[in-house]
Amino acid sequence: MSQTAPHLTPEQLDAFGRELDAIRERVLDDLGDRDAAYIRRVIKAQRGLEVAGRGLLFFSLLPPAWAAGTAALALSKILDNMEIGHNVMHGQYDWMNDPAVNGQSFEWDSACPSEQWRHSHNYMHHTHTNIVGKDRDIGYGVLRMSEDQRWHPYYLGNPLYALVLASFFQWGVAFHDLEMDRVAAGKGSLKDKAGMVRDIWRKGRRQALKDYLLFPLLAGPGAPATLAANLTANYARNMWAFMIIFCGHFPDGVEEFTLEETEGESRGAWYRRQLLGSANLTGGPLFHIMSGNLSHQIEHHLFPDLPGHRYAELAVEVREICERYGLPYNSGPLHKQFGSVVRKIVRLALPDGDADGSGAAVDAGGRRVEVAREPGVGVGAADERSAARPARPARVAAGGAA
Amino acid sequence: MFTESTTEPRPARLGRRLLGSSLARALATPHGVDRYVELVKPTFSLRDVRAEVVSVQRRTPTSATVTLRPNDNWRGFRAGQHVLLSTEIGGVRRTRPYSPANSEHDGGLVELTVHARPGGAVSPHLRTRLLAGDVVGLSQAQGDFALPRRRPRELLLISGGSGITPLMAMLRTLCDEGHDGPIAFLHYARAERHIAYAEALARLAARHPNVRLLRSLTRVGGLGGGELDGHFSADHVELAGIDPEEAEAFVCGPAALVDAVHGQWARTGLEQRLHVERFAPPPLAPLPADADAASGALRFARSGVEAANRGGTLLDQAEAAGLRPQSGCRMGICHTCSCRKLAGAVRDVRSGEISTAPDEQIQICVSVPLGDVTLDI
Numbered sequence: 220m221s222q223t224a225p226h227l228t229p230e231q232l233d234a235f236g237r238e239l240d241a242i243r244e245r246v247l248d249d250l251g252d253r254d255a256a257y258i259r260r261v262i263k264a265q266r267g268l269e270v271a272g273r274g275l276l277f278f279s280l281l282p283p284a285w286a287a288g289t290a291a292l293a294l295s296k297i298l299d300n301m302e303i304g305h306n307v308m309h310g311q312y313d314w315m316n317d318p319a320v321n322g323q324s325f326e327w328d329s330a331c332p333s334e335q336w337r338h339s340h341n342y343m344h345h346t347h348t349n350i351v352g353k354d355r356d357i358g359y360g361v362l363r364m365s366e367d368q369r370w371h372p373y374y375l376g377n378p379l380y381a382l383v384l385a386s387f388f389q390w391g392v393a394f395h396d397l398e399m400d401r402v403a404a405g406k407g408s409l410k411d412k413a414g415m416v417r418d419i420w421r422k423g424r425r426q427a428l429k430d431y432l433l434f435p436l437l438a439g440p441g442a443p444a445t446l447a448a449n450l451t452a453n454y455a456r457n458m459w460a461f462m463i464i465f466c467g468h469f470p471d472g473v474e475e476f477t478l479e480e481t482e483g484e485s486r487g488a489w490y491r492r493q494l495l496g497s498a499n500l501t502g503g504p505l506f507h508i509m510s511g512n513l514s515h516q517i518e519h520h521l522f523p524d525l526p527g528h529r530y531a532e533l534a535v536e537v538r539e540i541c542e543r544y545g546l547p548y549n550s551g552p553l554h555k556q557f558g559s560v561v562r563k564i565v566r567l568a569l570p571d572g573d574a575d576g577s578g579a580a581v582d583a584g585g586r587r588v589e590v591a592r593e594p595g596v597g598v599g600a601a602d603e604r605s606a607a608r609p610a611r612p613a614r615v616a617a618g619g620a621a
Numbered sequence: 622m623f624t625e626s627t628t629e630p631r632p633a634r635l636g637r638r639l640l641g642s643s644l645a646r647a648l649a650t651p652h653g654v655d656r657y658v659e660l661v662k663p664t665f666s667l668r669d670v671r672a673e674v675v676s677v678q679r680r681t682p683t684s685a686t687v688t689l690r691p692n693d694n695w696r697g698f699r700a701g702q703h704v705l706l707s708t709e710i711g712g713v714r715r716t717r718p719y720s721p722a723n724s725e726h727d728g729g730l731v732e733l734t735v736h737a738r739p740g741g742a743v744s745p746h747l748r749t750r751l752l753a754g755d756v757v758g759l760s761q762a763q764g765d766f767a768l769p770r771r772r773p774r775e776l777l778l779i780s781g782g783s784g785i786t787p788l789m790a791m792l793r794t795l796c797d798e799g800h801d802g803p804i805a806f807l808h809y810a811r812a813e814r815h816i817a818y819a820e821a822l823a824r825l826a827a828r829h830p831n832v833r834l835l836r837s838l839t840r841v842g843g844l845g846g847g848e849l850d851g852h853f854s855a856d857h858v859e860l861a862g863i864d865p866e867e868a869e870a871f872v873c874g875p876a877a878l879v880d881a882v883h884g885q886w887a888r889t890g891l892e893q894r895l896h897v898e899r900f901a902p903p904p905l906a907p908l909p910a911d912a913d914a915a916s917g918a919l920r921f922a923r924s925g926v927e928a929a930n931r932g933g934t935l936l937d938q939a940e941a942a943g944l945r946p947q948s949g950c951r952m953g954i955c956h957t958c959s960c961r962k963l964a965g966a967v968r969d970v971r972s973g974e975i976s977t978a979p980d981e982q983i984q985i986c987v988s989v990p991l992g993d994v995t996l997d998i
Contacts, residue, residue, distance in 0.1 A: 244972060255712030266657055273648075310956030313982045316714040319656065321982065322956050326651035342949030342957050423651045433647055523954055 224474065224495050225545045229485065236487030239521055242533060246525050250314055254526045257562060258312055258320055261302050263510070269295035269328075272452070273434060279444035292452035294509075297459055299328040300389075301511025306527045308333055309341060313524075330423040330527075339396035347524050349468060350476045351494030357475070359391055360400035363567040365475050370570045377568035388457035389426075393419050432448060459509075462557055463500070467516035469563055470498045470556040472549045493520035496539065499534070499550035507531060514529050517548065531567035548556065637693065641667050659805065663756040664692045665751060670759040672731065677751050684783075684817045685748040686722075689731040698762030699770075700725050700790035701871065701898070705980075706733065707758030708747065714758070715743045716980045720873075720898075721762070722818065731759070734817045737785040742978065747920045766873070766898035768794060773869035774802035777861060779853070779882055781809040781874025787898060788873055789818050796829055803868075805833045805861035809853065809878055811840040835861055853881045865891055873898040879903055898937035917992035920965055935985035939998060946985065946998050953987035960985060965994030 227235060268291045275288030304327030307310070312320040326333050339355060347353035353366040358364040362381055363374040384391045397415055401407050409416075427442035430449040438445040474495040481492060500506075505512050512527030518534050519527065541548045640654050649657060658665040664673050674688035677683050681711030698704065700864070703720040723732035737748040739871070751757075770790045776795070778788040785808055786925060792806055806826070810816045826834035836847035849857050856918040858865055865886070872882040872895065879899050886895040915932035921944055928942040936958055937945050953971055959982055967988040975991065976983060985996065 247972070251713075253712075255709070262656075263660055266660055270657065308968075310959055310984075313959055315709075315712055316716075316980070316982055317709070323764045323959050328651060337955075338949070341955040345955055346950040346952075422651070429648055429650055433644070444638060483779075524956060525934070531718065 224491075224547050227487070227491065227544060229548075231544065232485055232487030232491060234487070235540070235544050236485065236490050236548075238350045239490050240486070242536055243522055243525065246522070246529055246533070247314075250526070252333065254312070254528070255315055255317075257528050258303070258307070258315075258430065258526070262320075265295050265298040265303055268292070269297065276434065276445045276448050277438050277441070279438055279441040285444055285448055289448040289451050289455075292448065293455040296328055296452055296456040297509055300456060300460060300509050300545075301463070301513065302527065303327070304329065304333070304416065305340075305510075305511045305513070308337055311526045326422075328426070329392065330389045330419070330426050331395070332418045332422040333353075335396040335418065336392065338476055340521070341346045345520065347481075348493055348520055349474065350478055350481055350492075353478060360398060361391070361394055362523075362564065364563065366567070366571055367475055367477075368567075370567075375568055377564050381564045385458050385461035386454060389453065389460045390423070393423060462463050462553070463513050466500055466553065466556040467497055467513055467559045468517075469560045470551070471559040471563070472547065473498050490521055491546065493517075494537075494546060494548070496520065497549070498556060499548075500556055501550055501552050504531075510515060517550075623911060634693075637667075666692060666694060670694045670761060670971055671801070672757055672759050674753050674755045674757065675750055676753050677728065679748065680817050681815055683748070683815065684736045685735055685751065686732060686734045686817060687751060688723075688760070689733065689757065691729065691731060695759065696761055697728065697729070698725065698731070698790075699767035700794040701767035701787040701896075702762040702764045703766075703787065704731065704733075704762050705760035706747075708743070708751070708755075710743065710746045715978065716758075716834075717743045720790065722786035722789040722793075723948070724757045724790065724793035726794065728796045734786050736817075764898070766871070766896055769869070772798070772800060772802075775863060775868035776802070776804045777807070777858070777863045777865065777868045777870040778804065779807045779809075779870065779872040779878070780877035782811075782815075783817075784874030784878075784898070785810075785816070785818055786873075788871060789821070791871065792832070793821075796825055796832070801831055803831050803833070803863060804829075805835065805863045805868075807837075807849065807853075807857060807861060809834050809837045809839060809849075811875065812838050813847075833862060835987070853878055853990070854887075855885055857884070865889065865894065869894055869896065871898075915990075917965075917990065917994070919990060920993070920995040921998045922995055930990050930992070931990065933994065935963060935967065935983075935988050935994065938990070939985065939996070944998060948986055951986045953984050956984060958984055958986045961997040962988075963995040963997055966991040967994060 272288045272291030272293075272295055278284040279288060285499065304325065307320050307325045308322050308327070310322035313322050318324055322337070327336075337351060344354055344356040349357065351357060353367055358368065361384055363370065363377055366545060374552055397412050397419070398407065402409050402412070426563045430453060434449060435442040435446040474492075476496070481488075484492065494517055497516040497520045500510065500518050502510075502514055507530075508528075512530050515527070515530030515534055518530035518537055521537065522530075523534065525533070538548050637762070640658060645654050653667075655669070664671045670691055672691040675688040675690050677685055677687050698721055701720070703714050703718045706719050707714050707716045709715070719733040719735065721731045722734050723730065735744050735747045737745040739745070766787060771810045772795065776791070780788045780789060788806065792804065796806060806822065808816065808822070813819055813836075816822070822834055826832045835849050837849035837851060837853075837857070838847045839852060849860065870882070870886065870891075872879055876899060876956050879897055883892075883895065883897060886892055915930045917930045919928045919930055919935070919938055919942070921927070921939060921942070924944055926942050926944060928938060931938060931941070933941075935947065936948055936951065946960065947956040947957050951958075962976070962979075962981050962983045966975055967983055967990050968975050969984075970987050970989055976988075985998075
């Protein structure tokens with residue numbers, strides 16, 4: 220359930236925005252050898268783990284080689300997708316002018332074509348963070364992750380869908396930008412998506428070919444064991460990525476927004492929304508690297524194109540600024556944050572708020588709002604639903620006027 | 622006798638054939654074979670030209686002569702052409718054009734002479750920091766300013782300052798080929814100690830009776846400063862003993878020299894016999910006095926569209942010109958609109974920072990052009 224953070228006057232919002240802008244400018248001016256050396260070191264570690272993992276899995280019939288190879292491959296895929304792929308594709312290292320780490324040309328070890336990821340993630344999600352009906356990362360078009368998505372019996376399967384999505388997360392991400400839920404709801408045709416489907420097929424086929432055919436075959440008699448190892452590594456990466464990503468925006472205390480209240484928002488209001496719509500994970504340096512520094516989700520959403528390895532330093536300043544403006548800073552250990560995400564997935568499987576299951580929603584002020592049910596509409600498609608919800612007056616004033 | 626002026630690519634070695642096989646590519650997807658092999662052998666690439674620095678000599682107070690051994694992808698050069706050299710400085714990959722100064726027949730090596738410009742972003746670094754064993758990026762050789770494949774009999778080579786390098790390549794190539802027609806080499810420099818190739822030129826002139834070397838050392842004021850006096854003039858051509866109506870002339874150097882030579886050839890109606898390379902370093906910061914007064918032209922290289930700069934962001938202007946570049950947030954967050962700026966200066970509307978270097982990645986939704994800009998769109 221969303222909570223309402225203190226509102227700032229337009230002047231306060233501007234000052235808040237200026238402080239964050241100043242941090243951004245300072246880091247941009249300081250980018251250099253240190254950042255280049257960092258990302259190269261991570262890439263070297265990832266490629267080393269990958270080669271070691273693949274090498275060990277030629278001997279997958281030996282249990283220690285299987286275990287070590289699988290672990291190395293899983294770590295390599297996690298590093299590749301998170302600390303390297305996700306961050307590089309944000310353009311965090313574009314300033315290096317090096318084609319190897321260029322956000323526009325980088326491809327990651329995932330079934331999702333990076334081109335489509337850049338659209339669904341960098342643009343749709345980062346620009347429209349936590350705006351219900353706009354930010355398609357809310358439930359990935361499959362899950363009910365917000366009270367503002369109207370309940371429907373389909374959502375009784377919420378926990379099951381979540382488990383399936385987590386297990387096949389790379390494919391979930393791959394199909395994400397297709398917006399199949401919208402196609403199912405009769406908004407847009409599959410024909411328009413032919414090009415995207417072709418790209419997913421091409422990329423997914425290449426990924427499946429190497430992981431599930433070529434490398435197993437090269438292991439000779441160990442083919443089944445290597446296949447199992449590769450499946451395990453991909454599964455581990457999928458689960459890990461799902462956990463980290465769902466902890467970014469769905470733990471308790473994270474706010475959602477409506478389209479109306481974010482229209483014409485100022486830079487400061489945009490920063491405020493990014494802050495209130497994100498949650499951090501606490502942990503050690505290795506944990507941060509393995510999460511692609513998405514454990515610093517707040518800093519990532521404030522500064523999506525600053526190198527992720529800087530977020531830990533910036534978090535100290537951001538926290539201090541938030542305290543001064545009286546804004547909440549959502550942070551907790553993985554077990555606590557993920558626990559609250561799981562509880563939310565289960566809770567939202569059922570109709571909202573009360574025992575009678577009338578389908579009534581509760582708005583941010585705690586008032587019950589009757590929302591008409593619309594049977595027959597399948598997955599997600601929250602666009603007009605947010606419009607059906609009454610706006611929260613106070614927040615519209617703060618966000619809209621700023 | 623040399624008849625082929627570019628080196629043939631070497632037959633691919635077994636290891637390279639294996640790494641280039643479709644199996645290797647399928648196994649290395651999506652990153653590609655290069656991204657793995659380069660971690661142990663930095664010069665390796667299946668496609669890109671990369672080169673190892675063999676030696677660095679600092680022959681003058683302001684220059685460094687760098688010898689490079691390119692990898693197997695290098696297709697050689699024609700004397701007079703240039704290459705784009707890329708190197709990383711402060712984490713940023715920077716690219717600059719340099720003309721090889723060695724002979725085409727030099728066993729696949731490339732010799733570049735870098736003149737350090739005070740305040741330059743790249744040349745001072747190359748002069749002082751580059752070491753044997755370093756690896757740099759190269760482009761294939763490019764440019765039409767080159768020795769014709771059918772060698773002219775009579776040649777007039779005119780250079781000024783650091784513009785000496787492509788003409789040096791021509792002279793050395795011709796000498797290697799045993800060329801026996803008359804060649805005159807006119808070089809304009811501030812003082813002899815600034816001529817990186819002073820010794821090499823003198824040696825070639827001494828060894829080849831058909832080569833005539835004439836120098837003008839403009840800072841010395843003509844007092845024993847070389848065979849010629851002052852800046853280029855028509856009588857320098859006469860002194861060279863070359864018939865401009867018969868010879869092919871090549872000029873490379875600062876704009877003033879190139880303009881003077883070009884004017885002379887145009888006046889005598891011999892323009893077709895003159896080959897010109899302007900050797901102007903990129904301006905350090907071409908800041909128009911009034912940044913708001915939009916001027917210049919926008920060129921969208923890939924689509925072949927041109928438009929006058931009307932002010933406003935490059936994204937808005939590209940769209941106004943009928944193009945549909947990728948874009949997203951239009952506020953500099955999502956990097957969907959990032960593209961390569963091939964030439965020109967732009968200002969970031971958020972920070973006011975100005976980017977002048979060629980071949981840089983910019984976000985066009987938050988960049989306004991300052992004068993002429995060429996984008997890879």
